[in-house]
Amino acid sequence: MIKKIGLLLLIGSLTTSCVAVKEYEKVYLNDPDMLLSAKKSNKFVTSFQVYREAASGANGGKSGGGCGCN
Amino acid sequence: MAENQVVVVVVINRRLKMKIIIIVVVLFISLVGFSQTTNKEYKKRVLETAEVDILSSFYSQDGDNASVTGGIGTEKLTDLATNFTVSIPLNDDDVFTVDATISAYTSASSSNLNPFDANGSGLVYYENGENDHDKSSNKNGNPIAATSGASSAVLSNNTLVSGGASPWYESTGASKSDVWVNGTFNYSHSSDNRNTILNADASFAKEFDYTSIGIGGGLTKLFNEKNTEIGLKANVYLDTWNPRYPTEIHSYLTANQNLNNGFFSGVDILNQSGNIIDKNGTNVWSPINTTLVDNNARNTYSLSVSFSQILSKKTQVSLFFDLVQQDGWLANPMQRVYFADRDNYYIGNASNIPNYTSPTNTNVFQLADDIERLPNSRLKLPIGIRFNQYINEAVTLRTYFRYYYDDWGVKSSTAEIELPIKISDKFTFYPSYRYYTQTAADYFAPFEQHLSTEEFYTSDYDLSKFNSNQVGVGLSYTDIFAKSHIWKLGLKSIDLKYNSYKRNTGLKAGIISAGLKFVMD
Numbered sequence: 001m002i003k004k005i006g007l008l009l010l011i012g013s014l015t016t017s018c019v020a021v022k023e024y025e026k027v028y029l030n031d032p033d034m035l036l037s038a039k040k041s042n043k044f045v046t047s048f049q050v051y052r053e054a055a056s057g058a059n060g061g062k063s064g065g066g067c068g069c070n
Numbered sequence: 071m072a073e074n075q076v077v078v079v080v081v082i083n084r085r086l087k088m089k090i091i092i093i094v095v096v097l098f099i100s101l102v103g104f105s106q107t108t109n110k111e112y113k114k115r116v117l118e119t120a121e122v123d124i125l126s127s128f129y130s131q132d133g134d135n136a137s138v139t140g141g142i143g144t145e146k147l148t149d150l151a152t153n154f155t156v157s158i159p160l161n162d163d164d165v166f167t168v169d170a171t172i173s174a175y176t177s178a179s180s181s182n183l184n185p186f187d188a189n190g191s192g193l194v195y196y197e198n199g200e201n202d203h204d205k206s207s208n209k210n211g212n213p214i215a216a217t218s219g220a221s222s223a224v225l226s227n228n229t230l231v232s233g234g235a236s237p238w239y240e241s242t243g244a245s246k247s248d249v250w251v252n253g254t255f256n257y258s259h260s261s262d263n264r265n266t267i268l269n270a271d272a273s274f275a276k277e278f279d280y281t282s283i284g285i286g287g288g289l290t291k292l293f294n295e296k297n298t299e300i301g302l303k304a305n306v307y308l309d310t311w312n313p314r315y316p317t318e319i320h321s322y323l324t325a326n327q328n329l330n331n332g333f334f335s336g337v338d339i340l341n342q343s344g345n346i347i348d349k350n351g352t353n354v355w356s357p358i359n360t361t362l363v364d365n366n367a368r369n370t371y372s373l374s375v376s377f378s379q380i381l382s383k384k385t386q387v388s389l390f391f392d393l394v395q396q397d398g399w400l401a402n403p404m405q406r407v408y409f410a411d412r413d414n415y416y417i418g419n420a421s422n423i424p425n426y427t428s429p430t431n432t433n434v435f436q437l438a439d440d441i442e443r444l445p446n447s448r449l450k451l452p453i454g455i456r457f458n459q460y461i462n463e464a465v466t467l468r469t470y471f472r473y474y475y476d477d478w479g480v481k482s483s484t485a486e487i488e489l490p491i492k493i494s495d496k497f498t499f500y501p502s503y504r505y506y507t508q509t510a511a512d513y514f515a516p517f518e519q520h521l522s523t524e525e526f527y528t529s530d531y532d533l534s535k536f537n538s539n540q541v542g543v544g545l546s547y548t549d550i551f552a553k554s555h556i557w558k559l560g561l562k563s564i565d566l567k568y569n570s571y572k573r574n575t576g577l578k579a580g581i582i583s584a585g586l587k588f589v590m591d
Contacts, residue, residue, distance in 0.1 A: 029386055056452065058390040
C-alpha cells in the first residue's frame with residue numbers, strides 16, 4: 001500500500017508545473033468539464049457505489065456517516 | 071504482547087478521534103472569526119445569484135447473493151431518489167447551501183427480514199390447489215391458519231401450493247420498503263482575496279432503523295496565483311441504530327427461547343432430512359447468540375486532505391487523501407449468517423430443502439444461526455488522484471484513480487475515465503467507463519461456509535472479493551444565458567445520464583438520472 005501511495009504522490013509532485021498560469025489564461029481550465037471533483041449529477045451514482053462496494057472516499061465528497069444497509 | 075498491541079491501537083484511535091474533533095471545533099471558530107471581518111473594496115461576488123439544482127434518479131438491481139438471507143437469495147431492489155440543492159449568496163463573501171434528499175426504496179432482500187409475512191410461517195394451503203403467493207385465504211376467502219410444509223402430509227385434504235418464505239421470494243413484510251431522508255446545511259466564507267475559504271456543515275439523515283447526525287468544517291487555501299490549492303476537511307458523524315433483527319431470532323428471544331411459544335407456537339420446524347423435529351427434544355434449532363446489538367452507536371471520524379495543481383493552461387490534477395475511523399456497531403443486524411458446523415433447520419415445504427440454494431425454491435426458509443458480527447472498529451485509508459486534460463474545443467479527458475485500504479482486509483482499486491464531447495455549443499455527450507476491484511474482508515465467507523468458532527463473520531457480498539465494470543452515457547444541455555424560465559428561475563442546464571453496472575458475482579444494476587440547474591433572476 002505504501003508503495004502505491006508513494007507512487008501517486010511521486011506522480012503528483014513530478015507533474016507539478018513551475019510556471020503559474022495567469023487568471024486570463026484559465027479559459028480552458030474553467031470549462032465545467034475540467035472540474036476537479038465528482039460532478040453533482042453523479043451524486044446518486046456515487047451513492048450506490050458506496051452501498052455496493054467496500055471502498056469509499058478520496059473523491060472530494062462525503063467520507064462517512066449513514067447506514068448503507070440496502 | 072497482543073494485549074499491548076491492542077492497547078496501542080486503542081490509544082491511537084482515541085488520539086485520532088480527538089484530533090479530528092479538535093480540527094472540526096477550530097475550523098468552526100475560525101469561520102465565525104472570519105465572517106466578522108469587513109472590507110469596502112470592490113470584489114467579485116463568490117456566487118452572483120441564487121442557484122437551484124434538482125436531481126432525480128431511478129436505480130434498479132438484481133442478483134443472487136442477498137445478505138439479509140445469508141449470502142443467497144434475490145437482491146432485487148429499486149430506489150427512487152430526488153435531491154434539491156439551493157445555494158444562496160448572503161453577501162459578496164458568504165454562501166449558504168441547503169441540500170435535501172429523499173429516497174424511497176423497495177428491497178426483496180430487506181423484505182426477508184421477516185420472510186414469513188403476516189401469516190406466521192408464511193405458508194398457505196388451499197383446498198383446491200390454487201397457486202398464488204399473496205393469498206392468505208382460501209378460494210372462499212376464508213383465512214387459512216399458518217402451518218408448515220411438512221404438515222401437508224397430515225392435512226390430507228389440503229394441498230400445499232405456495233409459500234413465500236424463501237430467500238428467492240420477496241416478502242410483503244414492513245421491511246420491504248422504506249424512505250430515507252437527508253438534509254445538509256453548509257455555510258462558506260471566502261476571504262477578500264479569495265485565497266482562503268472556510269466552511270462548516272451540519273447534516274441529518276433518517277431511515278426506519280438508522281439515524282445519522284453529522285458536523286464538519288473545512289479550510290481551503292489557494293497559492294501561486296490560484297494555481298495551487300490545498301484543502302483540509304474534518305467531519306464527525308454520530309449515528310444510531312434502531313436495530314431490526316431477522317424475525318426468527320427476534321421471535322425466539324421474545325418467546326423466552328421456547329419453540330412452543332409465540333411465533334413458533336403451532337409451527338413445525340424441519341431438520342435437514344425434512345422431518346418435523348420434536349421441539350422438546352435435544353436436537354432443536356436455536357440461534358448461537360442470545361445477545362444482539364449491545365451498542366446502538368456507530369460513529370465516524372473523517373479527515374480529508376486535498377491538493378490541486380494547475381499544470382498548464384489545459385491540464386490540472388488533484389490528489390485526495392482520507393483518513394476515516396469508525397467505531398461502534400459496524401455490522402448490520404438485519405443480515406443472517408449460517409454456519410457449516412451447525413445443523414440446519416427449516417420452516418416450509420420439506421420437498422424443497424434439497425433445492426434450498428436454487429431460485430426454484432419458493433417455499434422453504436432456513437432458520438438463521440446468527441446475525442453477522444464484525445469488529446467494533448474500522449480504519450479506512452483511501453487515496454485518489456484526478457487528472458483532467460482539455461484536449462481541444464470538442465473533447466476533454468477526465469480520469470480518476472483510487473487506491474483503498476482498510477484494516478478489515480479490504481484493498482481495492484478504482485479506475486475511471488470520462489470523455490466529454492461537445493457536439494454543439496449547447497450539447498455535450500458524456501461516455502464513461504469505470505473499473506473497480508476489491509479483495510474480500512477477512513470476515514467474509516459465502517453461505518454455510520463460516521464456522522461457529524469464528525469471532526467475526528458476514529456473508530455480505532459487498533465485502534466479498536469481486537470486480538465490476540460500469541459503462542455510462544450522458545447528454546447535457548447548457549444555456550449559459552439561462553433564457554428559458556420557470557417563475558423567476560432561469561434554466562441553465564439539463565443533465566441526463568444512464569449507467570450500467572455489472573459485478574462478476576452476478577449482481578447487475580442500472581441507474582438513470584436527470585438533473586436540472588436553475589439560476590435566480
